[in-house]
């Protein structure tokens with residue numbers, strides 16, 4: 001199967017399945033659920049970091065890249081996972097945290113201890129801190145009293161940035177890839193790669209994204225890590241990447257990744273001033289057809305391989321809560337969002353639980369959060385700057401905070417939703433919605449889960465058109481989104497209504513409705529109901545009047 005056909009299932013391991021009933025998901029739990037994952041129809045399982053960690057930033061603060069966090073299991077469990085996955089023709093994708101290590105990583109401990117150590121140069125130091133801000137808030141420089149120096153951290157202070165200007169540090173990072181490749185891993189998510197190089201400007205300002213030396217450093221790393229691994233793929237996580245940069249960095253002289261995540265939607269609904277620490281209730285569904293997305297979808301030079309789409313991930317809240325409807329149109333909105341995602345050119349990622357329409361759990365107080373980004377925002381926006389009251393911050397985080405997507409998977413309606421045998425979970429449980437569990441939805445042919453399965457099968461069945469066809473996306477009047485895919489004399493037309501309103505669209509001739517977010521098989525007759533989205537197949541010879 002070609003890369004562009006692949007579907008990735010993303011797991012946040014601490015919340016997927018807790019086999020030993022200690023309140024935390026684990027690798028054994030994932031092994032137990034491999035048949036479920038296979039049955040969904042996906043090809044690759046992406047695991048958020050599984051390495052030894054203090055879990056200050058959900059495992060993105062790595063203590064040791066070569067061992068499994070005790071809470072998740074052992075290296076033996078991991079080997080078994082790879083073996084059992086391969087038996088089912090599933091691949092594993094690991095999350096490689098390149099930009100920083102934990103401040104308790106042995107490299108950093110050595111660096112603190114011995115100024116002549118090689119490791120001292122693995123990190124970035126200064127005597128005179130600039131005003132640089134960390135992405136999680138506060139200064140990006142942390143003082144070390146016994147050294148009378150500051151170290152640089154773009155994220156939490158427990159995540160110390162690697163000095164990518166040092167070839168030895170790049171070499172050390174490359175060895176991580178060797179280790180996991182040897183164990184059978186062929187897919188790698190390269191975390192936060194747009195940040196590895198930094199321009200510390202003379203005027204004290206800092207540019208930490210797509211900085212001048214980024215390509216040079218990453219290409220050196222890729223050569224060291226992948227030169228002898230032609231069957232490995234690396235997906236770059238670089239938020240803020242646009243069509244022009246995808247063209248530049250996924251091909252040719254400046255290539256730094258096989259594929260890039262498509263971030264065109266992830267800010268929709270965020271606050272204007274404080275991003276995901278706020279909420280903009282006036283966001284507009286037509287934002288899904290924003291200029292950035294259209295430029296990606298409608299540029300034929302951007303290949304399907306080079307784009308990887310998602311609705312939700314571990315850095316966002318649940319898509320249905322944010323953009324869809326949690327009540328009457330729960331199913332239809334979940335299905336519409338799924339169809340809209342799958343209409344996009346490229347690889348597709350399904351975040352665990354999305355396939356059963358999981359919603360934000362709802363947070364009622366500050367102490368229910370577990371995410372460092374949430375902690376920092378309370379400290380900065382509530383305690384220090386008093387920009388928001390504590391209640392306001394809790395509301396905003398209940399909509400956009402990252403913890404919304406990090407709570408346990410809902411397998412059935414037994415205790416703790418079947419996540420474990422009843423032990424207190426590390427983070428709160430989701431809302432108790434009887435229909436929102438795997439067991440319930442497996443029984444219902446019109447469930448969100450069965451919709452995802454149909455969608456995946458259909459995409460393969462029509463792959464000539466769906467994956468290889470010429471893609472065109474546009475916003476129609478009334479905010480309906482239209483995507484057409486043309487291949488020879490065949491055409492697929494996706495009409496997406498991700499609004500809660502009825503929409504009128506002039507009738508057109510079509511051959512067949514392949515899939516609809518409504519399950520009543522009603523014929524299309526000029527009206528799209530709330531969250532009604534449909535894939536039509538059209539034989540071009542019967543040219544209708546689809547608005548192109």
Ligand code: TEU
Pocket residue numbers: 057058060097135155191192237238239314315
């Ligand atoms: O996220 C990266 C990330 O959030 C930034 O790249 C992004 O550029 C920024 O928010 C833009 O303002 C990854 C992981 O997905 C995330 O979970 C981690 O917290 C983060 O890296 C640090 O490792």
